[in-house]
Structures are given as structure tokens and as C-alpha cells.
Amino acid sequence: MNIKIADLDRREGEPLAFRLTLDPDELKARHQEIRGLTPVETKGEAAKLGDLYYINGDMQADVKFVCARCLRPFEQHVAIPFSETFAPAESLLADEEDSEILPLESDEIELAPLLQENFLLDIPAFPLCEDDCKGLCPTCGVNRNEQPCSCKNERIDPRLAGLADFFKDSK
Ligand SMILES: [Zn+2]
Ligand SMILES: [Zn+2]
Incomplete structure (x- = not known):
């Protein structure tokens, strides 16, 4: 038209x-x-x-x-x-x-x-179901909006991730 x-x-x-x-x-x-x-x-x-x-x-x-x-x-x-x-x-x-x-x-x-x-x-390039969607846990894959998980990896600085692995392996 x-x-x-x-x-x-x-x-x-x-x-x-x-x-x-x-x-x-x-x-x-x-x-x-x-x-x-x-x-x-x-x-x-x-x-x-x-x-x-x-x-x-x-x-x-x-x-x-x-x-x-x-x-x-x-x-x-x-x-x-x-x-x-x-x-x-x-x-x-x-x-x-x-x-x-x-x-x-x-x-x-x-x-x-x-x-x-x-x-x-x-139209958003990164659509979110909710503004504060918690997303999937990068370790166990659980949907953190539906169920909490006990993974401790969430706040690790990527630069320190290698260090965390080192300590985990040495246990
Ligand atoms: Zn979502
Ligand atoms: Zn998890």
C-alpha cells in the first residue's frame, strides 16, 4: 500500500x-x-x-x-x-x-x-524470556529459573578458571 x-x-x-x-x-x-x-x-x-x-x-x-x-x-x-x-x-x-x-x-x-x-x-538480537532470566548452568545444564543447582562455577573470573581446575585436580 x-x-x-x-x-x-x-x-x-x-x-x-x-x-x-x-x-x-x-x-x-x-x-x-x-x-x-x-x-x-x-x-x-x-x-x-x-x-x-x-x-x-x-x-x-x-x-x-x-x-x-x-x-x-x-x-x-x-x-x-x-x-x-x-x-x-x-x-x-x-x-x-x-x-x-x-x-x-x-x-x-x-x-x-x-x-x-x-x-x-x-526485534532483539538476544531475546530474553524475562529481563532477569538466570539462564542455564554452564556446568550441569539445569535451567536455573526452574531449579537451583549447587554448582560453584558461576562467579569464577574466566582468567582464574584454569587455576580452579588446578586446585580441583590436586585434591
Ligand atoms: Zn530465559
Ligand atoms: Zn549447575
Whole structure:
């Protein structure tokens, strides 16, 4: 779905509401941490203000992850806000090239590719089932969220690990 610039020009600042569903299969294929995904429901508004064009709104979906620490599969509802500003490419000054303002390359704003990028950028590279997930014990492999273990290795400085082995062997 695209937003026609002429439509925004005609509305003179009055926002134009849009709804769009992003294809989950394509998004899943582009991010290795996404193990499953519902269609991404997107709601937003587009408007022209002054010489600039704006879009904003949010994207919602249920995402299946595997916790990077304890390897437990979990599902999370994500609500990702987005907001972008555009200006006609020819009106962007050279020194604005690095700014947050995106150049308008045609007479339409192509929503899907833009929103896909926004969505993927917000997906964590290290998803965690809980912020304080205790993870698996590196020695016995137990899930420390479910059951404590008595391994003493957790706080050993890796530089001292060799020393700990030395003392263990000499017992
Ligand atoms: Zn976890
Ligand atoms: Zn353990």
C-alpha cells in the first residue's frame, strides 16, 4: 500500500489514516531470532505539515522467540511505534543528507518496505524470556529459573578458571 503525495497535498495538514498488514513470512525469513510471527497489524496516519510529510503509528504482532539464555521458547506481543519524516528529494540540501529526513523519490510513499525495516530493527538480537532470566548452568545444564543447582562455577573470573581446575585436580 502506498500513500499518494497528491492526496496529502490536497488535505492541507488534515491527517490521512491508513491500515496495513505486513507479510509475516518475509519478515521471519529476514531475522534469525523470529521463530514464528503473526501478520503484523499496522495502524498509522500520514500528513503534510509545512514543506514536510510525516507518517507515524504503530505495528503489533505476536512473535515467537527462543530465549538466548535458557533456550526456552516463549511468545511475546510486540507493539512497535514508528515515525518518519520526508521531504521532496530536490528540496533536501546537501548538508541535510545525513539528517533524519528521508528523501521522497517519487510521488508516493511506499509503506511496506519502510515499515518492514522499522519492524526488523526493533526485534532483539538476544531475546530474553524475562529481563532477569538466570539462564542455564554452564556446568550441569539445569535451567536455573526452574531449579537451583549447587554448582560453584558461576562467579569464577574466566582468567582464574584454569587455576580452579588446578586446585580441583590436586585434591
Ligand atoms: Zn530465559
Ligand atoms: Zn549447575
